[in-house]
């Protein structure tokens with residue numbers, strides 16, 4: 001009985017390897033946040049290595065990300081993450097949304113909510129150092145003030 005169950009699971013695992021979600025891969029940078037907001041290179045580097053895998057249209061997959069059912073789980077994070085914040089489409093957000101998202105970035109970093117723990121477990125280089133957190137939060141504050149002043153000057 002146990003043997004049959006194990007064989008069943010094995011067969012299932014093989015079959016699901018053929019069910020592949022479309023990869024989150026795009027080289028289109030035309031609506032990236034950096035096209036409308038100044039993102040210093042150092043900040044950009046951190047966002048790209050710690051956030052873009054789930055919050056952009058371009059994920060760098062690890063080899064086991066392609067093994068099912070891991071891939072579904074990863075793809076779910078990407079879908080949920082992009083729904084909240086997509087750096088690749090930031091330029092399409094209206095000003096209120098931009099302000100809110102910039103503010104949220106500061107909050108999740110301050111509260112150590114992002115990057116997700118499930119992610120940093122396997123992506124050690126995505127863990128933010130105190131200096132990196134400070135740099136991002138400073139950038140967030142400056143950017144927020146700048147966007148906010150541009151917003152009110154248009155009214």
Ligand code: HEC
Pocket residue numbers: 047050051052053054055076077078080081084085101104105108109114115116118119
């Ligand atoms: C492993 C995927 C993953 C990574 C990496 C990741 N996020 Fe997220 N993020 C998510 C998911 C999933 C959600 C939506 C569910 C939730 O809030 O937990 C989210 C939500 C958010 C939100 C909105 C939630 C809120 O409470 O306002 C912000 C802002 C955010 N992430 C910023 C970041 C930043 C900044 C980084 C990099 C430092 C980052 N994320 C890295 C997956 C990720």
